[in-house]
């Protein structure tokens with residue numbers, strides 16, 4: 001079983017140091033097999049913000065944790081036009097990682113991160129055809145029994161983001177991106193960006209999207225909250241590509257607590273979701289859930 005912590009939208013420059021410290025304590029205690037960080041490490045891509053982000057990432061690495069990290073739109077400078085268009089991710093590369101499309105594989109999982117942050121749009125993201133080709137090629141030789149996970153900052157799918165159920169913008173070229181994910185046999189698509197926790201079968205959002213389960217992380221540490229949803233991250237236990245548990249770990253104002261906990265099973269191409277009762281589940285933290293067969 002692969003135990004994966006998925007954190008997103010860290011936002012150094014607009015985050016709470018107390019919550020940052022709590023993420024470290026939690027990760028040290030739980031020792032996940034892998035920590036995935038799906039972008040927006042900084043608030044404005046400023047040097048001092050990247051220094052803080054880099055120190056956090058390095059402390060996690062120094063504690064022996066394996067990390068897979070990708071940038072988000074906030075890691076591209078917004079107001080510094082020279083950097084925005086000339087070298088949009090130079091600071092990210094210098095302080096966090098040179099690899100904008102990291103790949104991780106072990107005996108159980110294969111995971112590809114793809115950079116969706118772009119200079120030309122302020123908050124929207126996109127994938128290019130080279131990245132879609134990379135997705136197909138990276139996963140082609142992966143053994144059929146392994147769970148294939150795609151990580152992007154912007155989600156591939158439009159999803160409800162407001163209280164009224166209005167839909168978000170999907171990633172640019174999402175028709176092609178969804179096809180590439182289907183062709184690559186993606187089982188789990190992880191993303192962030194909306195500071196909102198959400199999980200749904202891809203097929204419920206886009207017909208013919210393949211069999212992926214789409215899982216969104218909230219913001220782990222940012223003080224900018226959407227719909228007053230508290231800071232959180234996702235704790236995934238992947239037993240097999242059709243047998244996944246997701247627990248949302250929620251900041252309750254003083255510490256991270258285990259929240260909504262759901263077991264997902266896939267059968268005949270459809271996902272079912274079963275809530276796991278957990279006496280310590282934080283109240284009110286619901287993950288909108290997947291297709292029922």
Ligand SMILES: [Fe+2]
Nearest residue numbers: 009040074193
């Ligand atoms: Fe963000």
Ligand SMILES: [Fe+2]
Nearest residue numbers: 040072073193
């Ligand atoms: Fe973002």
